[in-house]
Amino acid sequence: MRNPLAWTGLCVVLGAFAWPWWRPSIGPLLLGIVALSVVMVLARRWSVSVVAALVGSFLIGTASVASLPDAPELSNPSYIQGFIRSASRTSAVVSLPDGADVALWFPDGAPRPGVSLAAWVEPARPFVQMPGSPSGPQDDLRAHVRRYRVRQWCVLGGASSTRVPILDEVEHRGVIWALLTGDASEIAEDTMVLLRETGTAHLVAISGMHVGLVSGGVWWLAWWLCRPLSLLPSPQPARIVPALVSFLAAVLYGNAVGWPVSTERAVWMVSLALFARLMGRTVRLWNFLGAAAWAITLFDPAQVGRVSFQLSFGAIVGILLVSPRFMRLIPPDTPRVLRWVARGLSTTIGAMAGTLPVVAWCFQLVSPLSPLSNLIAGPLVAMVALPLVLIATLLPESMQPTLVWAADCSISWMIAMLTTLACDPWTPAVNGWGALLLALSLWCWRRPVLLVAMMLVALSLRSIPKNTVLVTFLPVGQGDAALVEWPDGRRWLIDGGPPSTRVLQYLRRRGITELDDVFLSHPHPDHMGGLVPVVSQLDVERLWVSRLPESDEVQFLSFIEAAGDAVLSFPGDPLPEGISMLHPRVGWRASGRHRVNEESLVLLLEYESRRILFTGDIQEQAESVLVDVVPMVDVIKVAHHGSRTSSSAALIERLQADWAVVSCGPENVFGHPHPQTLWTLRDSGVLRTDKDGAVEFGLSQKGIQIRAWRSGEGWRWIKNSS
Secondary structure (H helix, E strand, O other), X not given: OOOHHHHHHHHHHHHHHOHHHOOOOHHHXXXXXXXXXXXXXXXXXXXXXXXXXXXXXXXXXXXXXXXXXXXXXXXXXXXXXXXXXXXXOOEEEEEOOOOOEEEEEOOOOOOOOOEEEEEEEEEOOOOOOOOOOOXXXXXXXXXXXXXXXXXXXXXXXXXXXXXXXXXXXXXXXXXXXXXXXXXXXXXXXXXXXXXXXXXXXXXXXXXHHHHHHHHHHHHHHHHHHOHHHHHOOOXXXXXXXHHHHHHHHHHHHHHHOOOOHHHHHHHHHHHHHHHHHHOOOOOXXXXXXXXXXXXXXXXXXXXXXXXXXXXXXXXXXXXXXXXXXXXXXXXXXXXXXXXXXXXXXXXXHHHHHHHHHHHHHHOOOEOOOHHHHHHHHHHHHHHHHHHHHHHHOOOOHHHHHHHHHHHHHHHHHHHHHHHHHOOOOEOOOOOHHHXXXXXXXXXXXXXXXXXXXXXXXXXXXXXXXXXXXXXXXXXXXXXXXXXXXXXOOOEEEEEEOOOOOHHHHHHHHOOXXXXXXXXXXXOOHHHHOOHHHHHHHOEEXXXXXXXXXXXXXXXXXXXXXXXXXXXXXXXXXXXXOOEEEEEOOOOXXXXXXXXXXXXXXXXXXXXXXXXXXXXXXXOHHHHHHHOOOOOOOOEEEOHHHHOOOOOOHHHHHHHOOOEEEEOOOOOOOOOOOOHHHHHHOOOOEEEEHHHHOEEEEEEEXXXXXXXXXXXXXXXXXXXXXX
């Protein structure tokens, strides 16, 4: 078996990744590992030893997760002290003195890794997950952590910040700080948007490039200083000293930046490459990558489910698969400059291919000009800006401003050139199965036709219901959003939930890039916020609103403008087939402080004698008008998230709905749904997005079929017959 560490490292990662769905106890796992080790050593057939090694590695990965201490259950509120092991922009994993870990959410931004802190925490609200989205709860189960919200906190001590002069007159101080620490929170928003649009945002994150530059630069300097040692009878010191100093530089740099997973991987690979050179062995990057996967999984198995791990390893896998084969196409007599350009392009293309499964699943943004952008920006960052700011931290303060100013100039040149390359990004989108298919396609490089076919299938999967209308109430938290899909291909969206891109990304994962009709029940943020990215980035034919915005409704006006070329429609305009607008009637106006809620669009969807009523956030005034005109329905979307001021007994009795859907956020501060409302709905089957997740109704001649999706469980049938 070629590259055994690579294959067994993959199995270790898969074993750890499988934990939430397969949770054997540690005892049987250890027995299985010992038994397979014996088989591997004593087997007479090579193939049996290989299978035993791979299966044993898988079990080792699972055992590394099973051996973690259980997550502590803290009271509300609770005082904790701990050490920050890893952190993102708003969350951090904190190790407590007893060895257990907790995940903390910081509303105003998390501190850097490597510090000790004290905090008052309270249990965090459950995740809001869309069908097909990357799962957060599985990551917490794999890490054996519970998630808490930080109320107050302070830093007690720990790793000190990197000493760097950030001068007020330096224009791009946020980028400089990010190059040193990986903390991108200081970067200006317009600069960050430009980096994302051009596919160069990874240049300001601590990655293998930074570690390689530090280690390689120190190795070259030590080699040059140790050249006189090569004249000694034994030249070994001239080889050992540069390698040892380079290794120490990589470790110290990783410790200074808080050991993000990309740095861990790079340090392991650099260390193994240095050791191989000292021993006179061939450098096998695949084996080094597998060894890094082994080390990271054994020491911190929770990393395997995190996006940073997948992006870091995926990029290297793509580079190792694509770059060598790309360079073989370049004639050997090609000028050195052109070969350097080709190598840069092949590296970027390989990294894009390797990270595409994760990017298409989690972020859905790819810059079409990323190879060219990185060819320009990469050298300016890696060969100019980063070395200058690193050297500046080692020099006296009097000499630092000049180097930082020079680094700032190179960043300005980079941004100026990237501005000319900025364009609308591609938006590839897949669910988990599509991401797996994309990942598998990378290994079909020997069969390019099959590779392209697999990628096209993964990126172009579409689903159109047959002889069934699908109505999916989405779990958007404290808000409303529902997708309606017709057998003839029409797709509608009724509300979009609070501000976020979750609904947009869900639609893209479903292969939906255009909507025939979008209905905004009323202009409140918990219904309109999630529609803003939808109407601005997807093709929308018609946008339905209850009325025009008033002069003080700035957000409502911005939403209308974001819809662009969509036809703006109001009550009284001709409606598409299959839906009726029961409220508000033309000329009807509400009064009082709940006027906006009372003017919500009330829509009645009908198909094959089945009816679903969408009620927005109507309250007493609107319900008193509807009670005399609304027909009996099969399903009602409960008004105003199940509040006490809606869903009057008279209206519910009139509707006689078999099923009621309450769209509300987990453990919301409003106490929705109210117990009185649940009592009013006692004769209906109540489904809640905070507990049941996404709820899908299938309307057909056979009746109504109902299923629900919840993170970690997938789809489950609630009613699968007429």
